[in-house]
Amino acid sequence: MNASQEPSRATRRRALVASLCAALGFFSCDGGSDTSPAPAPPNLSEPGANVLLLVVDTLRADVLTPYGGGADTSPTLSRMADAGVVFEQCRASSPWTLPSMGSILTGLYPRAHGAGLVGIERCVNRRPEGKYGAAAPIPEEGTKANRLADDVATIASTFANAGYDTYLRSTNPYYSYGLSDDFERAERGSATAEKVVDWGLAELRKRDASRPYFMTLHFIDVHTTKLSAKGMQQDMALFEREGRPPLGAELRNWALYTDEREEFEPLLDDRFRMYQACARYVDRQIGRLLKSIERMDTGPLYVVFTSDHGEEFRDHWDVDIASGHTDPRRNWEKVLGIGHGQNLHQALTHVPLVVTGPNLPAGLRVSETVGLVDILPTLADLTGVELLAQTDGRSLVPVLAGAPSERPAYISESLAYGREKTAFYTSDGYVLIQPRSGAERPQLFDLARDPTETTDLYSAETDRARSMLDALKRWESRLASRQGERSVDDAETLELLQDLGYAGDE
Numbered sequence: 001m002n003a004s005q006e007p008s009r010a011t012r013r014r015a016l017v018a019s020l021c022a023a024l025g026f027f028s029c030d031g032g033s034d035t036s037p038a039p040a041p042p043n044l045s046e047p048g049a050n051v052l053l054l055v056v057d058t059l060r061a062d063v064l065t066p067y068g069g070g071a072d073t074s075p076t077l078s079r080m081a082d083a084g085v086v087f088e089q090c091r092a093s094s095p096w097t098l099p100s101m102g103s104i105l106t107g108l109y110p111r112a113h114g115a116g117l118v119g120i121e122r123c124v125n126r127r128p129e130g131k132y133g134a135a136a137p138i139p140e141e142g143t144k145a146n147r148l149a150d151d152v153a154t155i156a157s158t159f160a161n162a163g164y165d166t167y168l169r170s171t172n173p174y175y176s177y178g179l180s181d182d183f184e185r186a187e188r189g190s191a192t193a194e195k196v197v198d199w200g201l202a203e204l205r206k207r208d209a210s211r212p213y214f215m216t217l218h219f220i221d222v223h224t225t226k227l228s229a230k231g232m233q234q235d236m237a238l239f240e241r242e243g244r245p246p247l248g249a250e251l252r253n254w255a256l257y258t259d260e261r262e263e264f265e266p267l268l269d270d271r272f273r274m275y276q277a278c279a280r281y282v283d284r285q286i287g288r289l290l291k292s293i294e295r296m297d298t299g300p301l302y303v304v305f306t307s308d309h310g311e312e313f314r315d316h317w318d319v320d321i322a323s324g325h326t327d328p329r330r331n332w333e334k335v336l337g338i339g340h341g342q343n344l345h346q347a348l349t350h351v352p353l354v355v356t357g358p359n360l361p362a363g364l365r366v367s368e369t370v371g372l373v374d375i376l377p378t379l380a381d382l383t384g385v386e387l388l389a390q391t392d393g394r395s396l397v398p399v400l401a402g403a404p405s406e407r408p409a410y411i412s413e414s415l416a417y418g419r420e421k422t423a424f425y426t427s428d429g430y431v432l433i434q435p436r437s438g439a440e441r442p443q444l445f446d447l448a449r450d451p452t453e454t455t456d457l458y459s460a461e462t463d464r465a466r467s468m469l470d471a472l473k474r475w476e477s478r479l480a481s482r483q484g485e486r487s488v489d490d491a492e493t494l495e496l497l498q499d500l501g502y503a504g505d506e
């Protein structure tokens with residue numbers, strides 16, 4: 001069949017969907033309203049396509065094969081990268097779940113959607129004195145997280161408004177802070193990736209196929225590495241090391257070994273290899289999910305693979321101490337520079353973003369900086385769904401189409417532990433990390449030359465730092481600011497958070 005004589009499958013499908021939409025009147029297919037993004041180039045959008053949003057909690061980009069990870073952690077993601085688009089430089093809006101997921105689900109920065117600990121000295125898990133030593137000296141102010149503000153439009157309400165059935169399987173307790181409210185079909189609670197995938201497939205099998213679906217699946221396994229140990233023997237086998245205890249065995253409490261460098265380093269390596277094995281396990285489950293959906297043939301589908309933040313394995317300990325960084329966990333965990341929530345460096349803020357779907361260019365790699373705030377406007381643009389409100393992000397569809405880009409700046413903010421600061425990423429590849437307290441010094445890194453941020457250029461490039469600070473102030477003055485409602489923390493949620501290493505409110 002000659003393509004020039006026959007409309008493409010995508011064109012025929014678009015025309016069919018457009019006529020169905022017009023007949024049913026359940027959503028806008030042309031995106032023609034004041035709040036809609038600019039219309040997508042016709043060869044990229046697929047109005048009415050289904051959407052699958054896969055969020056792998058705590059997954060830093062650089063351990064993944066399409067992002068140069070040294071080990072084979074991600075065969076499924078590699079296949080997705082070959083079939084779709086890899087955004088090489090995606091910035092998380094925050095280094096921990098609640099504010100960062102808030103940004104994925106609203107397209108707003110934490111200061112605008114209100115979820116997290118916006119604008120205060122903070123520590124989400126101030127432990128009771130006696131269990132881990134003295135209570136932390138920070139914060140002077142609140143220790144409770146805020147819920148997502150009630151008046152923001154979410155990705156679920158946006159797609160539901162356009163006639164989509166919306167599904168969520170969440171496994172992180174922070175969804176209780178307003179993140180799951182707008183999904184029509186939602187199940188919460190800890191579960192392995194295998195169970196999450198099973199849930200998603202079961203829902204797809206029984207859905208009403210006359211309506212498109214928007215499904216979010218959130219995987220907690222990489223965050224809570226012991227959770228899935230039973231089901232990931234084959235994945236752990238790939239990362240065992242001779243002379244070390246088998247992965248999945250009792251991981252010793254590394255806090256006890258802070259001052260014993262010789263014992264601590266192998267322990268850190270054990271943790272990292274377990275982390276890689278978990279990434280591989282989740283990737284394998286996602287592979288099963290995608291193959292099953294393909295067999296079910298649920299129709300045109302955009303798949304987004306991303307994470308809310310990364311995980312640090314003492315990557316930036318030295319450079320942070322030199323800048324006066326304070327982590328309030330030091331009095332009870334004793335090990336700094338591990339976990340997440342404590343700083344705005346790349347180990348925590350550089351996350352994967354890979355998108356596949358109808359009409360997208362296969363194997364495209366986009367090097368310009370993008371952010372998690374872009375996911376909602378991009379998906380709305382690709383599917384012809386009308387945005388319900390402005391976002392802080394932008395549609396990446398013009399970037400995919402090769403249009404000249406304004407290359408805007410991005411920020412990360414809202415720490416879980418320590419004094420608040422803002423990371424300001426500019427289009428020339430630099431990041432200024434600006435503390436809001438005079439007790440810490442700003443930091444400046446050239447991410448293009450120094451992606452792991454080993455050399456702080458703040459003192460050497462004062463002119464650049466000053467002009468970036470001016471630009472940040474101008475840029476911030478345009479951002480909305482909103483304080484979320486204080487959460488009413490129920491005992492069950494707090495217990496779940498404690499299991500994850502968070503919480504322990506007084």
Ligand SMILES: [Zn+2]
Nearest residue numbers: 057058097308
């Ligand atoms: Zn998280």
